[in-house]
Amino acid sequence: MNENEQEIDLRELWQVVLENKKTIAAVTAAFVIGAGAYLLVVSPTYQSTSLLRIKPQQSLGDSILSSMPVGSDTQIKQQMNTDAEILKSRTVVEPIIKEVSDPDKNGDYPLYEEYVKGHIVTKPFKDTAILEVDVTGKSPEQAQKANSLLVKGFLKRLADLSRKEQQATREFLQQRVVSAKSELDTAESKLQDFQTANKIYSTNDQMKGLTDQLSLIDKTKAENQLDLETAKAALNSVNGQLGSAGQSIADSPAIQQYKIQLAQLEETKAGYIGKYTDEHPKMQEINRQIQQTREALNQEIGNIVSQNAPSSSTVQQGLLADKFKNEAAIAVAEGKNKALAQLDARNNIAIEALPEKERGYIRVKRDADVAQEIYIMLAKRLEEAKVAEVMVPNEVQIVDAATLPEKPVKPRKALTLMLALILGILCGTGCTVARSLLNRKINTADDVEQYLQLPVLGMIPDAHSISKEHQHRGRNIREWMERIRQTIWKK
Template sequence: MTLDLADIIRVIRKRVRLMVCIFLIAVFVAGVISFLIPPTYEAETTLRIKQPKDLADSLLADVPIGNTLVTQQLMSTYAEILKSRTVVEDMIVKTQSGKSKKVRYEDMLDRITTEPVKDTEILKIKVQAGSPKEAKSGTNTLVDCFLARLTTLVRSEDAAVGDFIGERLIEAKQDLDRAEDALEQFKRQQQIVAPEAETQALVDNLSKLNELKAENTVNLAASRARLESAQKQISQEKGEFIADSPLIEQYKAKLADLEVELVSLLPNYTDKHPKVIATRAEIEETRNKLNTEIARVINAETPSMNPIYQGLLQGKIQAEVEIAAANAQTAALNKITTEGEEDLTKLPAKEQDLARLMRDDSLAQDIYVMLAKRREEAKISEVMQPTDVQIVDRAVLPDKPIKPNKRMNILMGAFLGLLAGSGLAFALEYLYKTINNGDDIDYYLDLPVLGNIPDFEQSAAMDQRRLRKQIGKLIPKNEKEEKA
């Protein structure tokens, strides 16, 4: 059976009361629910995600489409770190310390939204809460916890090196005090004012060698600390990574040979000697090529462009290179020092003792000064180390709630009520096809109506009700006339 416009109008006229009732009920329910739902406020902050310069140049060398892909991957990476359990739970502790019932991590995660702005380095962060103050505080605290976590990840290697240098500095100060006391006591006992020229030359040479050995020892220990820290974090992130590149091994071997050559030149030449300058320039060039190759291998072997993970991998491989070079330097320095010790044995016994004490004192001074300098450099590096994330705008108090949208809810309720009322009206019309009046006979049977039999019982009941109403109106009026 097909419907035309006349049928639709007829059904609407027939069921208009039902449709209006359902419409009003739906609007009323939507309005009540909208006013009963507690309001939800949302605060927003924006961050700028910069590409790390140390990795970007080398890592993007093989990317033909520019930096857009890398920027998007950086956004996704930092968004996941921001939503990590460590960051979110830290934010929950700081914002809800005084509350008896704290929000669970999973529930808080549903309130956090990250949205990168297309074709920019901007990342929007939104946090929802039950009040404007909580929304603002939660958003700003979340960003602070996120930046603190990034700082911890990025500076972990520097912290490990700084801790090692701090411990070694205390030991170096004690060694320096003992060496100075021993030298002073020996000079006083032997009544020596100044050593012989030959002894002084040997002491200076051995002191320089020992200074190089001490510096090499510190560098070796620092590299091992960085390697241990990087390996620990890599194992926590994604497991072990092995860089299998013949070119890396070639550069590592060449760098070790150049470091040994430099060590053999320093005892005999000054820093401004052409041979020393040329060797150091070649070492720098080899290091740059090695770093480029390391970055290329990391970019090829790791499908994820996680900058933190790649930085850990690069730091790990560089630490391994530094350890290999330091070990080669140690072997060369030990050999040269042994030759110097043999020359020292040719001196008289008294001069030998004096030379050794002077050497120990000079070495202790050099080690202490070097460690103190390295410690200050580590502190400065830790404080001044740049971050790839900058806060553009902090969150402010939101003016109005984002939920519930009362106007939209009422409009939606009205639409659903109208839809439900119309649907029910047409369903009743075509499911229950009963003949109630002459119009139904004309519509369904297409027959002329000659007459109808009235319902006398219903008419009598209606007449009785009408009569009672009229009597009720007349009785009070007669009573008023009698009283008057």
């Protein structure tokens, strides 16, 4: 065995613990008394809880990607994280701090970062689409009031953000409706003038079938063009908010492949216009393939956003997801325009085969029908935008209002005293054992041989121990003599 190594006898350590049990008890009592004093001094903390149901947002209008499946785990998680960040934003929290907190002697209120970190906790409730909001306070009433104000401020902030978005949409649609109404009036005026000049007020069967097909194609073109303009405007807005870091992030090859596939499917579907109804097996099959491709695209966008977002902010991640979705919408709309242009080319050939008077009538009638379809569609979306602007967003619903706590969550008295008791025993025992192990005094003959490397020739007994031993031995002799005397005397 190495000379510097030291053997530790557990029995000796246990004997040390027993010999110093009073010291250990004193240390433990000190810990318990300290914990009790802390519990008497520290202010109790109460926690109020509210539950909010979070639903994925749905945009207004008939966007190309509006039929993408909503409610997936990725979308719900992203929406919940985004709403949680909005709930804890400065705009929402800072007014509450001044409402429920008392200023210090200098008149300063708690800092925003400290208040959020120390008083507000948001988390999913049992793996559901429900967000749990916990707010703490010095009293049950303060905690409940802070939680209620927080939820109220959060809903108001959501409403303000929604109104700003809807206001921008409404203003855009209002401008388009005015121009569309002017275009419609001009087209209808030209149609009336042509009918009056050429005395054509009805169409034959051939012209009617061709006109109906043209109207259906033109309506689809108008809707697709509006979707394309909306997606481009939304993409410009998103890029402006993302900044250079977000704009420079490209989508994945998988997203590119899904966009190409989806555009091709939409082109194929556009070619079915006027040939098949929605109930036809070919139309049902192409719709099923489009739906599957959109689901895969949506899932891939969620994966890329979680990996390549410019920051961990859920707001930034949401903007990046919108960027990819709008880029996909633009690609699909442009591909669909190509297919509709091919249909237009074939119909133009059929129109050129008609007499000049019928050709002129179809052109002016077509312009009037297209202008009317655009105006009706814009007017409808404008009314929807007006309604959405004044409506309260329903993506967040209060499941349970802020509770009034009955008992404080901090401090936990029983747990604190138990921990103090355990720590006292451990610290007292540890200090006692450590002091014994660090004690380098020579106490026995074995210590002489181990540390000094000298033989032991003899031992001088402890005088105090010998005195005690003699006293004990003398007391035993006297007791033995007294028993003998008593025995003889009795006889």
